[in-house]
Amino acid sequence: MVRASAVAAGSAGLVAGSLYAVQAQDQEGSTQERQAGLAGTQARQRTGPSPGSQGAAAANRAAALAQRLGARTTGAYLDSAGRPVVTVTNATDAAAVRAAGVTPKMTQRSPASLKRLTSTLQRSLGTTAGTGWAVDPATSQVILWTDGSVTGTRMATVRRTAQRMGTAVRMVRIPGKLSALAAGGDAIFGGGSRCSLGFNVKRAGQDFFLTAGHCGNAVQEWTADQQGAQAVGTTEESSFPGDDFALVRSAPGAAGEGEVNLFNGQSRDITEAGEAVVGQQVVRSGSTTGVSTGSVTAVDATVNFPEGTVTGMIQTTVCAEPGDSGGPLFSGTTALGLTSGGSGDCQTGGVTFFQPVTEPLENFGAEVF
Incomplete structure (x- = not known):
């Protein structure tokens, strides 16, 4: 079983209380509910099998x-x-x-040929901020995207690179600017910052939780309240860029039940972890925007954030905003990922990327419960 929570971070470059924000505006919404933190989890009703379980x-x-x-x-x-x-x-x-x-x-194109194309993109574009790519299994193409910050000579370079590869590469424009977000699920705080707790996990019988690596890099001591009175955990390991995950040791008595907050007085039991699949309907929980839904558009994606390059990501149509980083992505009762970053917002829509949860679970020798 697993549960969601949120965090805000106060490091250099923070915008509107988030670690790395795509916009300078943070929704207030139902602040008391969003910042109730771990203490409010026990009052939620657990839901049964979800419509997305099948x-x-x-x-x-x-x-x-x-x-x-x-x-x-x-x-x-x-x-x-x-x-x-x-x-x-x-x-x-x-x-x-x-x-x-x-x-x-x-397949219309061999897996080896598509892998060569992504390797060529890595050599040609390197860590060009605002770009990214992934293989689309349905069309046997490499999708190459650019955000609104890629213009002028940088855009000309990207287009020339894509044109040399012919129809095997399809370019897509993403509105707004890609950036790592901060927050998610129930709110957790540290050093004047807020992010989101992703999933509660166990390692060697001990209680921990996962959140985003760019959150863990910025904050060592986490609390369930902005004033810092209710300790929730201490960051033990963190990885960003490259990956975007962190392991936090739960404070004594702070570990919650194995649920994800649905922000409607109910929660979702998470019973296992799995891999996302293109076309899959998914749900994200976050402290800024509550629950948002969408579908997976790519897996094993490379994303060049201004803060650094992250590989192996899940790309989705789910919206997210500053404060949602680290929060859980799931389908039915299966944990899939941790909110990393993206572009857009939950008013106009956007693109959001997630760190697959199976990687930190394997890396840390942990499991959902």
């Missing part, structure tokens, strides 16, 4: 098959009807995928 199960099955195929697939996704699809390169793998109850699809 989709999460299909996505988990497709992701597991794709993982077993390794270099012989460009990935898995859910089609417009919500059916799991795994791309394959040969008839033998197609038969095995079909036997597992998943639809196989022959």
Whole structure:
């Protein structure tokens, strides 16, 4: 089981109480509920199996098959009807995928060729802020995106790079400016900052929680209140850029139940961790904007934030705002990711990237409970 919480950070470059904000405005909303922190969790009602549980199960099955195929697939996704699809390169793998109850699809381009294209983008564009890329398994293309900050000679360089690769690369423009966010789930505070607690986890029988690495880099001691009276945890390990996750040891008596706050008086029990799949419907919980929904548009994405490059990310249509960083991304009762950054807001929409939760769980030897 798992639960959500939030944090604000007070380091250099903070905007409107967030660690790395995409805009200088933070919603007030239901402040008392958002900042109730861990103490308010016990009053929430747990919900039963969610409507997204069946989709999460299909996505988990497709992701597991794709993982077993390794270099012989460009990935898995859910089609417009919500059916799991795994791309394959040969008839033998197609038969095995079909036997597992998943639809196989022959790739138009080989996984090796698409990997070479992403490697070329890395060499050509390096860490150019405001750019990123990922393989789209449904079209066998590499999607190359730019945000509103990429203009003039930088945009000309990106376009020339894409044109040299032909139709295998499709350019997409993202409105606004990509940046790492800060906050999520129930609010947690440190050093004048706020972020979000992502998922409560256990390691060697001890209580911890996960949050964003750019939050953990900035704050050592976390509390459930802005005044610093209610200790909630101490950052033990943090990784950003490259990754975006941190492990926080829960303070004595501060560990919460295994739930995610739905900000409507209810919570969602999280029972396992899994891999996100393109096309999957997902939910994000955060202290600034509460609950937001959307779909996965890419996995294993490379994102060049101004604060640094992060790889292996989940790209979604879910909106987020400053203060949502570190908060949980989930589908049904499956934990998927930690809010990292993006562009836009929850009034006009946007693009948000998430650190896959399976990586820190493996890295720290932890598990959801």
